[in-house]
Amino acid sequence: MDHKKTMGKKKRDNLTGWAFALPAMAGFLALNLLPMILSAYYSMSEYNIIGKPHWIGFANYATLLFGENETFWVSVRATVLYAVMAVPANLLFSFMIAMLLNREMVGRAFFRSLFYLPCIVPAVASSFVWLLLMNPDYGLFNELLRLLHLPRSQFFWGAKSVLPSIVFIGIWNTGATQVIFLAGLQNIPRVYYEALEIDGGNAWHKFWSVTVPMVSSTLFFNLVMGIISALQVFSQAYILTEGGPNNRSLFYVYNLWRQAFKYMDMGKASAMAWLLFFVVMILTVVVFKTSDKWVYYEGGEE
């Protein structure tokens, strides 16, 4: 009797749990799992939206990876170049800002909210201002460069300057990363610094022996997220450059979008998406696997 009662309760608990999780799980099925399966199928089909998907095996992947599709490697190159510049730049810069904001100063709260401000500005609106600021003929930036007696730049319109310009905008937008770093810094117990001070350590020692090891897990989190988001850079190419000049900013996801929604080649676009997915997975796994070598977790591993 008692046993039966607990069985009934268990059943009811299961039912309640599933009922509350239902919308989220339905979302998982309909918005993630089903689309992934379909995407895998499309990636192995010839499918130009009008007809029916037609199975062709790995032909899409082969075309992308070995020749025929000229833009694929161009966009891989652009994205990798961008990520190589943007990821370290964003990390260094946001870490520096967080270090500054972690010190005692007047109006700290005010400065903090100011540095986060760029993150809440809609990408479309801020992009328009960058177009104006970086205009080669009547933009403020070239005027400032002239005042400093530096050579003018073509910014988004120059083959060499387009990627650094986009990286610069990215740095401007690192508010969220700064906040996470700042939280990491504030979690460092003061006693560690005091102990070092007593032992006669200078600022440099404090930085390398306490700050860096103690924020390494935060750094790790930001690194993973930074790589993932850099590989998926899209809006700058869409709003600012349309992939130009000369395909220098033809970022991978922008190319994918173009393949799908301009050329209506859903098969090839899906194959591109899966290749991106694999690369992101592999990178994440590599970073996670190597993390215990350089990330310090206080109190050991959980």
Next chain:
Amino acid sequence: MLRKKKNARYYVRRTFFYAFILLLVTVCVIPLYWMVRSSFMINTEIYSMRPFVVWPKEMQWENYAKAWKSANFPRYTVNTMIVVVCCMVGTCLTSAMAAYAFSRLNWKGKKQCFALVLSTMMLPGSVTLIPQFLIWRNFHLVDTLWPLILPAFLGGGAFNIFLLRQFFLGIPRELDDAARIDGAGALQIFFRIMIPLSKSAMVVVALFTFLNCWNDFFGPIIYLNSKERFTIAIGLLQFRGDYETKWNLLMAASTLSVMPCILVYLFGQKCLVEGITLTGMKA
């Protein structure tokens, strides 16, 4: 903390420190300043660069009226409001429900389901993008606001579920137990205890949802085709196409689109920063 003696060297260093901060702040604020400045100008002032104009001689308030009218902004605003409000309601409700199930209820498959939901955070959006589009197309819902709204009612994103779950875990279990002894069911505990006690976390979720929806242009460029259904974000893009060289109007329109975000930020910045910290540290 050990206090250092405040000698001359200290003050020199402090001065450099503040000068450096102010330099960074200037770089940070320049784009916004430039946007507002240019929005009040006539175009010739924007083009004149030697020397550049710091603030317009005469404020051109009518730029705003012109921008508002010429781009059908009223329509865009209504559409955006519909999407934003629906997304906020849907996300707050369904992500809190999921967070409740993952933090408080005991059910078969809970751990596995939570892992699955979390795994979607790592999933690049472009993998699901194309099939999602084709699914909506199958239901003849492309070029309506539904594809932008309905996903919010299906869990509202792993990020929000995770954030709320972290918060719910911090609410003492004794409260539920006491309510259960008084005969309250899961539904009552959810609405009478969990939601009221996690107001601040719910505000964070609502604010993030507001900002994300307001700023989102990836969804709209894929799902919306006709101008009457545009949201502000792509309305602006369209506006640039039509008024390529009218920088003053473009800047006025941009300023209009930024204003609600700034207001929301001023209103809820403390909660927002807490929210980012909460998720960043526990992940």
